[in-house]
Amino acid sequence: xxxxxxxxxxxxxxxLLNHVPVIGLIIAWFIxxxxxxxxxxxxxxxxxxxxxxxAGMSVPVANYGDAAxxxxxxxxxxxxxxxxxxxAELADTWxxxxxxxxxxxxxxxxxxxxxSQWLPWICLVIALITAIAIGGVSIVASAGGKxxxxxxxxxxxx
Numbered sequence: 001x002x003x004x005x006x007x008x009x010x011x012x013x014x015x016l017l018n019h020v021p022v023i024g025l026i027i028a029w030f031i032x033x034x035x036x037x038x039x040x041x042x043x044x045x046x047x048x049x050x051x052x053x054x055a056g057m058s059v060p061v062a063n064y065g066d067a068a069x070x071x072x073x074x075x076x077x078x079x080x081x082x083x084x085x086x087x088a089e090l091a092d093t094w095x096x097x098x099x100x101x102x103x104x105x106x107x108x109x110x111x112x113x114x115x116s117q118w119l120p121w122i123c124l125v126i127a128l129i130t131a132i133a134i135g136g137v138s139i140v141a142s143a144g145g146k147x148x149x150x151x152x153x154x155x156x157x158x
Contacts, residue, residue, distance in 0.1 A: 010067035017061045018144070021098060022137050024054030029130045036123055044123045045112065048105045051130055055102035058137075062095050072147075080147050087143040094136035101126075101133045 032047025034040070069088060073081060108126050112119035 010064040010071075014061060014064035014068050017057065017064065018141065020057040021054055021061060022134075022141050024057065025051065025130060025134050025137065028054050029127065029134060032123055032127050032130070036120060036127065039120070041116070041119065044119055045109060048109050048112070048123065048126060051126060052102050052105035052109070055098045055105065055130075055133065058095055058098040058102075062091060065091065076147065083143060083147045087140065087147060090136075090140045090143050094133070094140050097129075097133050097136055101129050104129060 028047055028050030031043055035043030035047050073084060105126055108122040112122055
């Protein structure tokens with residue numbers, strides 16, 4: 001199997017891209033916080049842009065995960081199937097927040113550009129929403145990591 005075969009497989013695309021919303025969102029959040037603390041408009045707009053992009057990356061990640069689910073499910077054993085189901089359930093719960101987070105960050109860019117005096121307040125709201133989204137994505141990622149790594153399983157899925 002060469003790299004082209006790997007990229008063609010939705011399961012590998014899902015695994016390849018699923019770190020973008022997690023790691024990217026954390027980095028974007030820190031940039032936004034730095035902009036708030038330092039009162040730097042450029043950092044605020046950079047943070048908002050990165051939040052919009054990284055949270056928006058959850059759309060293809062979810063699509064690849066949905067496409068891979070049937071093939072992966074058939075390969076796994078009972079406990080791993082339980083974790084896959086739990087991972088999918090958590091993703092269904094938390095992904096809408098990422099979509100909203102991305103859309104709100106895009107709207108914040110427009111509003112902040114038009115009304116610059118509102119920018120810090122808008123960024124504070126986006127920072128709080130992003131912190132919650134990071135927590136949710138971390139929960140989803142944790143459950144996903146336990147699907148094929150039995151050594152990390154300390155309990156049965158809830």
